[in-house]
Amino acid sequence: MSTSDPTVDGEAARAVDAPVEFAQRKSLFAHIQHALHVNPTLLPVIILALTVVVFYFATDGKILTGLANKVTLEQTAIVGILAAAQTIIILTAGIDLSIGAVMVLSYVVMGNLAVTYGLPTVPSILLGMLTAMGCGLISGFLVTKIRLPPFIVTLGMWKIVLATVFLYTGSQSIRSQDIDADAPFLKLFGERVDVFGMQLKIMGVPTIWAIVLMVGVFVVMWYVLNRTAWGRHVYAVGDDKDAAELAGVRSDRLLISVYVVGGLIAGIAAWAAIGRVGSISPSSFAEANLDSIAAVVIGGTSLFGGRGAILGTLFGALTVGVLTVGLKLAGADPQWVLFATGWLIISAVALDQWIRRVSA
Amino acid sequence: MLRTVSMLALATGIGALGMSVIGATSASATSACLITKTDINPFFVKMKEGATAKANELGIELDSYAGAVDGDHEAQVAAIETCIADGAKGILIAASDTKAIVEPVQAAREAGLLVIALDTPLEPIDAADATFATDNFEAGRLIGAWAAATLGDDAANAKIAMLDLNESQPSVGVLRDQGFLTGFGIDVKDPSRWGDEDDPRIIGNEVTAGNEEGGRRAMENLLLQDDGINVVYTINEPAAAGAYETLRAFGKEGDVLIVSVDGGCPGVLNVQEGIIGATSQQYPLLMASLGIEAIAKFAEDGTKPEPTPGLEFFNTGVNLVTDASVDGVPSISVQEGLDRCWG
Numbered sequence: 001m002s003t004s005d006p007t008v009d010g011e012a013a014r015a016v017d018a019p020v021e022f023a024q025r026k027s028l029f030a031h032i033q034h035a036l037h038v039n040p041t042l043l044p045v046i047i048l049a050l051t052v053v054v055f056y057f058a059t060d061g062k063i064l065t066g067l068a069n070k071v072t073l074e075q076t077a078i079v080g081i082l083a084a085a086q087t088i089i090i091l092t093a094g095i096d097l098s099i100g101a102v103m104v105l106s107y108v109v110m111g112n113l114a115v116t117y118g119l120p121t122v123p124s125i126l127l128g129m130l131t132a133m134g135c136g137l138i139s140g141f142l143v144t145k146i147r148l149p150p151f152i153v154t155l156g157m158w159k160i161v162l163a164t165v166f167l168y169t170g171s172q173s174i175r176s177q178d179i180d181a182d183a184p185f186l187k188l189f190g191e192r193v194d195v196f197g198m199q200l201k202i203m204g205v206p207t208i209w210a211i212v213l214m215v216g217v218f219v220v221m222w223y224v225l226n227r228t229a230w231g232r233h234v235y236a237v238g239d240d241k242d243a244a245e246l247a248g249v250r251s252d253r254l255l256i257s258v259y260v261v262g263g264l265i266a267g268i269a270a271w272a273a274i275g276r277v278g279s280i281s282p283s284s285f286a287e288a289n290l291d292s293i294a295a296v297v298i299g300g301t302s303l304f305g306g307r308g309a310i311l312g313t314l315f316g317a318l319t320v321g322v323l324t325v326g327l328k329l330a331g332a333d334p335q336w337v338l339f340a341t342g343w344l345i346i347s348a349v350a351l352d353q354w355i356r357r358v359s360a
Numbered sequence: 361m362l363r364t365v366s367m368l369a370l371a372t373g374i375g376a377l378g379m380s381v382i383g384a385t386s387a388s389a390t391s392a393c394l395i396t397k398t399d400i401n402p403f404f405v406k407m408k409e410g411a412t413a414k415a416n417e418l419g420i421e422l423d424s425y426a427g428a429v430d431g432d433h434e435a436q437v438a439a440i441e442t443c444i445a446d447g448a449k450g451i452l453i454a455a456s457d458t459k460a461i462v463e464p465v466q467a468a469r470e471a472g473l474l475v476i477a478l479d480t481p482l483e484p485i486d487a488a489d490a491t492f493a494t495d496n497f498e499a500g501r502l503i504g505a506w507a508a509a510t511l512g513d514d515a516a517n518a519k520i521a522m523l524d525l526n527e528s529q530p531s532v533g534v535l536r537d538q539g540f541l542t543g544f545g546i547d548v549k550d551p552s553r554w555g556d557e558d559d560p561r562i563i564g565n566e567v568t569a570g571n572e573e574g575g576r577r578a579m580e581n582l583l584l585q586d587d588g589i590n591v592v593y594t595i596n597e598p599a600a601a602g603a604y605e606t607l608r609a610f611g612k613e614g615d616v617l618i619v620s621v622d623g624g625c626p627g628v629l630n631v632q633e634g635i636i637g638a639t640s641q642q643y644p645l646l647m648a649s650l651g652i653e654a655i656a657k658f659a660e661d662g663t664k665p666e667p668t669p670g671l672e673f674f675n676t677g678v679n680l681v682t683d684a685s686v687d688g689v690p691s692i693s694v695q696e697g698l699d700r701c702w703g
Contacts, residue, residue, distance in 0.1 A: 067584060074580070075577055162428070171399070171405055176601060177630075284571040325584065331564070
């Protein structure tokens with residue numbers, strides 16, 4: 001993306017004959033539009049900040065207490081991590097509708113191996129993650145080798161994985177108390193951060209490992225996407241697959257690896273989810289796939305691929321979290337949370353389209 | 361010539377197919393359909409088990425259908441249409457959308473099928489030929505009365521969190537919620553919906569989708585509004601388990617009374633361990649097996665089942681499970697609850 005945009009200059013030039021005041025206003029507007037365009041993480045940050053400000057007044061400041069902050073972060077953590085996986089897939093102009101179900105399958109495998117069959121915890125966790133990566137591998141293979149649209153592949157995968165979960169578990173949860181007794185390490189990410197007596201506190205409230213994990217996943221993925229060849233190839237293939245291939249990117253291989261990495265991140269989210277929820281719950285996270293997509297689009301990543309930033313997704317996920325907790329603190333009925341989230345998604349994408357017109 | 365031969369072959373094929381269909385229909389005795397909300401809830405898994413066992417015993421052919429998730433109304437409509445087309449004698453249905461399903465149910469009854477609502481009454485209740493259900497209002501009333509009696513004088517200053525099912529307020533969720541409040545001694549205003557009460561003891565209503573993650577989240581949101589909550593009503597035991605995790609994270613697990621409804625085995629175990637104070641146990645297996653018996657009877661001589669005297673439906677029973685029994689509220693022991701639990 002070039003920083004000198006002909007459209008902006010052209011608009012400024014056309015405004016010369018207009019009254020001075022108008023020209024200044026227009027160029028200011030264009031400048032904002034331009035700034036948002038060249039820095040895709042800026043808009044999600046602004047949206048998050050605005051949401052916090054609105055709810056600061058709507059809740060008499062309660063949204064910014066340590067406890068509200070803790071709850072918001074913890075409610076965001078799992079969907080946030082999933083949204084990181086969703087981002088890299090959407091950057092390739094793909095989509096993964098199965099990612100929430102894959103996470104559930106992954107933690108069900110972890111729980112069954114460790115608690116029901118008594119396998120040591122670490123291998124159980126690794127096998128759970130491998131299961132998630134396997135699902136990603138199958139999706140990636142179907143998308144590239146059989147040339148099926150990602151929407152269809154992952155729609156099918158979603159149903160298949162969901163059915164597998166229910167057939168495998170009989171829809172029965174593994175109780176929190178049984179996990180504590182047999183495999184407490186599964187719940188690591190639900191524990192407070194405590195390294196040799198040093199606690200990590202955010203706004204005076206001790207935080208849990210899941211939050212550290214979420215931030216860690218985003219930092220690592222930011223590095224991978226922006227500082228490695230693989231990351232640049234992800235953007236290239238998403239932007240223009242044919243051009244990327246002409247430039248020497250082996251797009252099929254890359255796409256498969258993207259779905260496998262997506263699976264790996266879902267597997268990591270699965271481990272964190274056990275700590276967060278407490279139980280191994282087959283019926284939980286039924287809408288995590290759609291929630292993760294919402295976080296990605298509010299975060300400014302284009303569903304058409306090639307454009308977006310991973311950190312935007314983090315802010316997108318946090319915006320949904322602030323909105324949900326804020327509305328509850330303001331005393332709104334649960335129906336309004338759904339309603340407001342819907343508007344947030346549409347508004348965020350509308351704003352994003354407006355910004356993109358700069359380059360049109 | 362070739363064309364004539366192939367047409368002939370095709371016609372023969374169709375004819376043979378027709379014969380085989382007629383053959384199959386006349387050979388099988390009675391067929392019945394079971395349509396549940398979803399296969400993801402052990403409650404409905406158990407219901408299916410009960411129906412299958414009874415159908416095998418009575419020689420009835422049973423086809424089972426379920427929505428993908430709770431609230432999957434379209435799948436249930438499609439299932440009813442398939443059952444009518446298959447010539448089933450009766451349908452047992454646990455409806456996802458109790459109002460919208462009425463029209464397809466009407467079509468089935470007009471086609472001569474016996475339709476029995478299981479677990480969840482249709483709206484209006486007489487849209488089905490009969491309803492075999494837990495008295496969900498009574499289930500709620502029992503835990504409400506138990507909670508009030510357990511708190512004693514403190515019930516007047518209780519701070520109550522209401523962890524409901526979902527935003528669309530299906531009747532099962534409303535009945536349990538309003539039953540609980542009635543049992544606790546709170547004015548419910550309009551008994552056909554939750555959330556319209558103005559008693560200051562209610563801190564708020566939240567939805568849980570009836571699972572652990574939802575219960576965890578809902579409890580957090582309500583504790584943020586008031587961290588003095590000391591009574592938690594939950595729509596079912598998974599939601600209760602999630603709420604308990606939150607209370608534990610907030611260091612409040614010892615100060616709060618959690619009550620629930622269902623009587624699934626993990627839930628009753630949680631009562632045993634003191635995580636849930638008391639739960640109202642229902643009997644899905646019985647609902648389904650009674651339903652199959654009713655269809656068999658209807659196929660035999662056209663008799664339709666009668667509701668329990670004084671109620672609009674056939675009550676399949678509900679028991680309060682707790683080891684901390686209180687005067688004036690009948691209950692069974694945790695051991696008996698474990699013996700009769702499902703899932």
